Amino acid sequence: MDQPTVLSHSVREKIDIAWGHCSESKGSDGKKQYRCLHCGVVYKGGGINRIKQHLAGIRGNIASCKKVPHDIRHQMQENLREIGKKKQQTQEELEQNTTVSIDEHMDEEIGSSSLPKS
Template sequence: MEGGDSSNVSTQAIRDKNDPGWAHFSLTKDVNGKNKFRCLHCGSVYSGGGINRMKQHLAGVKGNIAACKKVSLDVRHQMQENLKGISGKKQETQEARENIGIYDEHATEELASAGSQPSRNSITEDKGKRKIDEIDNFFAPRTSAGS
């Protein structure tokens, strides 16, 4: 295994452990080396997919995996918000890539005669920072007093 490959593996392991979904699943390998996820709430075991699919299980998203019937409303809400944030981030990234592509085409034509190159850092310098969500996103909204 080359040095580059091992660094990718360790980066993947670090990234996975930071995901809030891992607090609700245990990961094991079967005899073929495939991942098996066990929900710590309902005890269901799933093979295939990744932590995003398991968060869909907790959030109750239909279509890809059965919804967990024993997860608390707060955890369900937290996973729903997390999945919304991920899809929103993917959409922002796609839009930024499209905008950079448009910027590069126009800027390259305009700056070619001046002999300078467009700077991507001026466009994306604030895109790399993670926004901290409000604490309210981690708890389901309460509709009755004392709940």
């Protein structure tokens, strides 16, 4: 009895909301391609974030989708805003932690250099 063919994509599960609005395939050159399920346009490379920008109507990196429903466009815009806020927050926390670490290191150096040498 033949076993059904199972297609495995990647090790990570594709959980981004934009995956429901595009398909991924490999082009003849072996590179990933993404097809918008609303307008049918195929983009090579750029990943899911670029497709999300296409669906959200954010120009610059990619052309806007002319056929995506308004509610989906709004959902993609909100998702991109949330991601931007999280990235900014993470960057601020990283900068704050780096500053604290440097300050602590400087305090330790100052404290140890003020000790009398035996």
